[in-house]
Amino acid sequence: MKILMVLTSHDKLGNTGRKTGFWLEEFAAPYFTFLDAGAAVTVASPKGGQPPLDPVSDTPEGQTELTRRFKQDPAAQAVLANTVRLGDVKASDYDAVFYPGGHGPMWDLAEDPHSIALIEAFYNAGKPIAAVCHAPGVLHRVQFQGQPIVKGKRVTGFTNGEEEAVHLTKVVPFLVEDELKRLGGLYEKVANWVPFVVTDGRLVTGQNPASSRSGAAALLKLLSPDALTPARFIDRFEQIHGVHSGFRRNHAKGLGVSGFFDSNGTGVRLSKAAVFEPGRVPVIGRFSLDGGQPNQPDRSDTRRGLGLQFALANGEVWRTAMINFPLFPVRTPEIFYERLLAFKHDPATGQPDPAQVKAFEERHPETVEVLKTITAEPQASGFGNTTFHGLNAFLFTNAAGTRTPVRWILKPMQPFETATAASLDKNYLFHELIAQIHRQPLRWRLIVIVGKPGDPTNDPSIGWPADREQVDVGTLTLDRVEAEELSAATDIIFNPLMLPAGMAPSDDPVIRVRSAAYVESFTRRAGEPKEPSAITPADVKKGE
Numbered sequence: 001m002k003i004l005m006v007l008t009s010h011d012k013l014g015n016t017g018r019k020t021g022f023w024l025e026e027f028a029a030p031y032f033t034f035l036d037a038g039a040a041v042t043v044a045s046p047k048g049g050q051p052p053l054d055p056v057s058d059t060p061e062g063q064t065e066l067t068r069r070f071k072q073d074p075a076a077q078a079v080l081a082n083t084v085r086l087g088d089v090k091a092s093d094y095d096a097v098f099y100p101g102g103h104g105p106m107w108d109l110a111e112d113p114h115s116i117a118l119i120e121a122f123y124n125a126g127k128p129i130a131a132v133c134h135a136p137g138v139l140h141r142v143q144f145q146g147q148p149i150v151k152g153k154r155v156t157g158f159t160n161g162e163e164e165a166v167h168l169t170k171v172v173p174f175l176v177e178d179e180l181k182r183l184g185g186l187y188e189k190v191a192n193w194v195p196f197v198v199t200d201g202r203l204v205t206g207q208n209p210a211s212s213r214s215g216a217a218a219l220l221k222l223l224s225p226d227a228l229t230p231a232r233f234i235d236r237f238e239q240i241h242g243v244h245s246g247f248r249r250n251h252a253k254g255l256g257v258s259g260f261f262d263s264n265g266t267g268v269r270l271s272k273a274a275v276f277e278p279g280r281v282p283v284i285g286r287f288s289l290d291g292g293q294p295n296q297p298d299r300s301d302t303r304r305g306l307g308l309q310f311a312l313a314n315g316e317v318w319r320t321a322m323i324n325f326p327l328f329p330v331r332t333p334e335i336f337y338e339r340l341l342a343f344k345h346d347p348a349t350g351q352p353d354p355a356q357v358k359a360f361e362e363r364h365p366e367t368v369e370v371l372k373t374i375t376a377e378p379q380a381s382g383f384g385n386t387t388f389h390g391l392n393a394f395l396f397t398n399a400a401g402t403r404t405p406v407r408w409i410l411k412p413m414q415p416f417e418t419a420t421a422a423s424l425d426k427n428y429l430f431h432e433l434i435a436q437i438h439r440q441p442l443r444w445r446l447i448v449i450v451g452k453p454g455d456p457t458n459d460p461s462i463g464w465p466a467d468r469e470q471v472d473v474g475t476l477t478l479d480r481v482e483a484e485e486l487s488a489a490t491d492i493i494f495n496p497l498m499l500p501a502g503m504a505p506s507d508d509p510v511i512r513v514r515s516a517a518y519v520e521s522f523t524r525r526a527g528e529p530k531e532p533s534a535i536t537p538a539d540v541k542k543g544e
């Protein structure tokens with residue numbers, strides 16, 4: 001799947017003397033949405049090279065998960081700095097085109113003959129086109145069968161009210177809403193700044209910056225209607241666990257923690273990531289239990305999770321979400337999606353339906369052995385003496401440019417004890433964690449496992465040989481615990497693609513699907529009212 005994105009080269013905001021350009025979120029959100037869906041993305045602009053960024057979109061309020069990811073992704077920055085010239089691109093080389101907004105396109109792309117001809121070529125070839133925010137304005141001279149392309153079509157775009165709110169009604173060459181209506185478009189809108197996307201046939205339009213990720217998702221849906229999209233993945237979690245307003249769609253039950261990571265400097269030989277330079281960085285984390293039920297009783301055999309965010313001195317962050325099993329039960333996102341349903345607990349028995357499990361295992365016999373390896377591991381008695389595995393393989397690059405495939409684990413410094421039967425206290429694992437942290441900080445060693453050429457990096461269900469070098473890169477200390485209502489971790493997406501320079505994803509398809517699914521889960525939960533979490537601020541205080 002090949003997608004073309006077209007950005008503006010225009011940087012003057014009319015006669016205001018101020019700068020404009022493209023809107024950062026409207027580039028970053030679709031760019032990563034396409035990439036994470038496995039598309040090859042080419043970015044073009046009328047002049048080629050680095051397009052101008054609207055400075056207003058780069059303020060702290062304008063930042064989102066995906067703009068932050070862009071800021072620490074040198075490969076994405078290089079793509080943006082080297083956009084191809086619009087005059088050199090051919091519609092026949094791509095499956096679809098996406099126009100991000102910002103005010104810039106209203107001046108150049110809206111009148112650019114190359115752009116107009118290109119959109120017509122895509123549309124006439126039966127290929128989908130998408131435009132978000134001000135970019136629907138670039139359609140105003142585009143024709144289909146001798147008529148304006150938007151005529152008689154359901155469309156949206158930046159509203160007159162939104163233009164008024166940014167005080168540019170008198171500055172822009174035309175108002176997107178008025179122009180789409182004048183051309184005969186069936187214009188629709190929702191309240192200012194609320195995400196809104198309209199698909200009519202193979203034309204996708206989005207209202208404002210917040211609509212850029214869903215606009216990209218709508219374009220992908222036209223390209224591959226049966227694809228396993230992030231929305232479908234999250235729908236499946238909701239199908240299995242129900243919708244629990246405001247909670248994560250997986251790993252819903254959790255507790256915030258914080259502390260710090262002391263790097264011993266050993267990791268520098270593997271990765272130039274600033275987190276491995278000797279010294280201390282602050283960490284925010286979240287312990288969790290697998291599953292979308294925020295009030296499930298703690299059980300020793302429920303998968304345990306630990307999400308961590310390392311805040312690096314240079315402003316980058318590194319996020320990782322780890323679990324207590326040494327292998328992922330399946331090798332691809334598609335099989336995981338299927339497995340979720342096959343292992344859905346029957347409310348009557350509290351167990352999966354054996355017939356469904358059997359049918360799944362017959363379709364995927366390789367998963368039977370993996371499950372045996374996973375369940376053969378003895379469970380630790382609590383969170384504090386659990387080993388957490390990053391599972392997916394990543395690539396480290398050091399200052400000399402050497403790339404090494406790696407995985408990582410956290411080995412507890414608290415002594416191992418085997419889990420006993422579940423306690424009568426339905427929150428016993430979390431209550432014990434609170435009590436332990438109040439008594440003394442909990443510590444783990446961060447161990448990087450160094451892969452050798454030929455070790456599979458694209459399959460989290462296969463472990464590497466046990467003799468692979470293990471490098472102890474430092475110690476994680478967690479010395480504070482906070483209920484979800486008070487913890488910064490609640491609003492963090494422990495997105496496995498939030499990586500500092502010096503770390504990159506491997507070819508494991510699970511990583512990209514995880515990233516997109518976590519963002520989708522966050523988008524849903526962030527817009528919902530939230531019930532109190534199972535572990536309350538009072539529970540945390542009690543342990544003090």
Ligand code: HEM
Pocket residue numbers: 233237247248249250251254286287288304305306307321322323328332333336389390391392460492493494510513514517518521522525
């Ligand atoms: C295709 C595979 C996977 C999917 C679709 C998936 C899906 C999800 C979703 C939707 C969330 C909630 C995100 C949020 O709202 O912030 C989540 C959380 C989590 N996942 Fe996954 N996951 C996958 C694989 C994995 C793997 C391989 C691991 C372990 C290495 C893992 C560990 C975790 C942990 C620890 C959390 C909780 C993080 C937190 O506290 O926010 N997941 N997962």
